[in-house]
Amino acid sequence: MKPVIKVVVFITAACGLFVLCMSAGSIFISPLRIPEILSGGPGPVEYRILVDLRLPRILMALVVGASLSVSGVLFQAVLKNPLADPYTTGVSGGAAVGATVAIAFSMSYFLVALLAFGGSLFAVFFVYAVSRYRGLSGTALVLAGIALSVLLSSAVLLVFAFTRAEYVHKALLWLMGDLSIAKYGMVMRMAVVSMLLVGLSFLYRQHLNVISFGDEFAHGLGVSRGDIINLFWIASLLAAISVSLAGIIGFVGLLVPHVMRYIFGPDHNRLIPASAIGGAVFLMAADTLGRMLVPPYDIPAGIVTGFAGGLFFLVLVIRKGGAYQ
Amino acid sequence: MNVFTADSLCAGYRNKEVLHDIDLAVDEGEFVAIIGPNGAGKSTLLRLLSGYIAPSKGNIHFMGRPVAAYTRREFSRELSVVPQFVNADLSFTVREFGELGLFPHRKILDIGVSPEGETVDAALDAADISHLRDRRMTEISGGERQLAYIARALVQSSRVMLLDEPVSHLDISHAIRIMDVLHAQNRQGTTVITVLHDVNLAAEYCSRIIALKNGRVFGEGEPRDVLTYENVEGLFDTVCIVTENPVSKRPLVYPVPGFIRGN
Numbered sequence: 189m190k191p192v193i194k195v196v197v198f199i200t201a202a203c204g205l206f207v208l209c210m211s212a213g214s215i216f217i218s219p220l221r222i223p224e225i226l227s228g229g230p231g232p233v234e235y236r237i238l239v240d241l242r243l244p245r246i247l248m249a250l251v252v253g254a255s256l257s258v259s260g261v262l263f264q265a266v267l268k269n270p271l272a273d274p275y276t277t278g279v280s281g282g283a284a285v286g287a288t289v290a291i292a293f294s295m296s297y298f299l300v301a302l303l304a305f306g307g308s309l310f311a312v313f314f315v316y317a318v319s320r321y322r323g324l325s326g327t328a329l330v331l332a333g334i335a336l337s338v339l340l341s342s343a344v345l346l347v348f349a350f351t352r353a354e355y356v357h358k359a360l361l362w363l364m365g366d367l368s369i370a371k372y373g374m375v376m377r378m379a380v381v382s383m384l385l386v387g388l389s390f391l392y393r394q395h396l397n398v399i400s401f402g403d404e405f406a407h408g409l410g411v412s413r414g415d416i417i418n419l420f421w422i423a424s425l426l427a428a429i430s431v432s433l434a435g436i437i438g439f440v441g442l443l444v445p446h447v448m449r450y451i452f453g454p455d456h457n458r459l460i461p462a463s464a465i466g467g468a469v470f471l472m473a474a475d476t477l478g479r480m481l482v483p484p485y486d487i488p489a490g491i492v493t494g495f496a497g498g499l500f501f502l503v504l505v506i507r508k509g510g511a512y513q
Numbered sequence: 514m515n516v517f518t519a520d521s522l523c524a525g526y527r528n529k530e531v532l533h534d535i536d537l538a539v540d541e542g543e544f545v546a547i548i549g550p551n552g553a554g555k556s557t558l559l560r561l562l563s564g565y566i567a568p569s570k571g572n573i574h575f576m577g578r579p580v581a582a583y584t585r586r587e588f589s590r591e592l593s594v595v596p597q598f599v600n601a602d603l604s605f606t607v608r609e610f611g612e613l614g615l616f617p618h619r620k621i622l623d624i625g626v627s628p629e630g631e632t633v634d635a636a637l638d639a640a641d642i643s644h645l646r647d648r649r650m651t652e653i654s655g656g657e658r659q660l661a662y663i664a665r666a667l668v669q670s671s672r673v674m675l676l677d678e679p680v681s682h683l684d685i686s687h688a689i690r691i692m693d694v695l696h697a698q699n700r701q702g703t704t705v706i707t708v709l710h711d712v713n714l715a716a717e718y719c720s721r722i723i724a725l726k727n728g729r730v731f732g733e734g735e736p737r738d739v740l741t742y743e744n745v746e747g748l749f750d751t752v753c754i755v756t757e758n759p760v761s762k763r764p765l766v767y768p769v770p771g772f773i774r775g776n
Contacts, residue, residue, distance in 0.1 A: 408594025
């Protein structure tokens, strides 16, 4: 397929999925009627379903999906490791401890997000310090991230051991990555920050291309250590913001960049926008699927991405071996 | 004009010094080969020159200025590096890969197609791989890939090129093609400094040889002065015979099987 046609098909599919996700749910609203309902103004139930329930949730999925996916792209380039993902640095573990403690003390949603954010930043600082000590080596960073994640998940279980069952359940829901809590104000603020960070990553697209080929190669072409540190922090912030607002949603940052690389090639000029859109749409579709599968229950988006992403990834690996990078 | 000057350089990694008291001067327009046994510190010396690692002692000047005083981008416009290990898993096309060489000359906000496109085509031509321009880096042979690495460095249009074993693992034909490209580039004024395992290629192509052993300069000078049989035997601890290439009149080294010195 010609590149232009690929882009057109991709964007059309993304827009189509958006409309479908607005329609789908426990009450089906025909796509053709959506413009009419929206222009009719507030009042009818269907308007409230679309604007108050579905839209904020979809927007949240779009923003979180795009952030996680771009964060994955950056980590894979900076660490030169195709298995790196937004949580490589232990961001999710730190956020989980923060959020679990906040929920155990029945704090407000805002404080849960704040503690989760603090926890994830703590994890990043720790992993960064370790790898810095070892001369910023990618392997040290991945290993420190894994070690810290194990420590932190034990800490979460420890908190559970001292917490009343109802709070444990609430915390578990958070850990599974639940988007049903989306509110416009929060989504909008997050969208602004995420867009800025994604835009910043796009400015670094040439750096990312060069970095992917190796440290010494990149150094010889004029990429400084400062550039790499900046990219590390952009990637970590994208992950920390997502995880603190939406919980732990796995596989988006690993799966989407791989698929996009397969479709659009490894050039970050195309890979970053494609992954942003692809990640956004993937999480939106996963969350919608979670809403639809067993009504009236909401399956948290993190579970759907885990299943869908894991299966899809497995098929990809079996079919393509290591060659799809 | 000195491109590089270095005095009493020491360097290494994590508590292990690899290079001891190296003095060095490279003039503009030279074609220098760094030779020596495995572990002698050849790659480390190259990394010092490229600024990838810093010396633990001593100074390196590039064009009269300390290497550390250049910004990375500034330095990369003057000096290109072909490292030994490059990630070969990325499916960029050969042309896209060549374009990476424009990186130090580009502004961050430059988008896509640039007027320097001709530079890339000219470099692919010079490396004789224009016919591969739309092939993917993952699909071409090892020799072709090495030519692409060199073309990428040519795109950088720097006055100095550093190469770490550009012809190891290659057949004779590709090795000669690569050395010819470097030779042509050197004739146009580019200073070339390369680590070579093959002493005969060093003898044929280079104007000067620096021989390293155990982290010290074992000998240096024109090929005919450095590649005497005493020197080569001492350098590699291997019995060998040095004659003369009947065509080029350069020294020709061949080993005598079964004799490792000290056995």
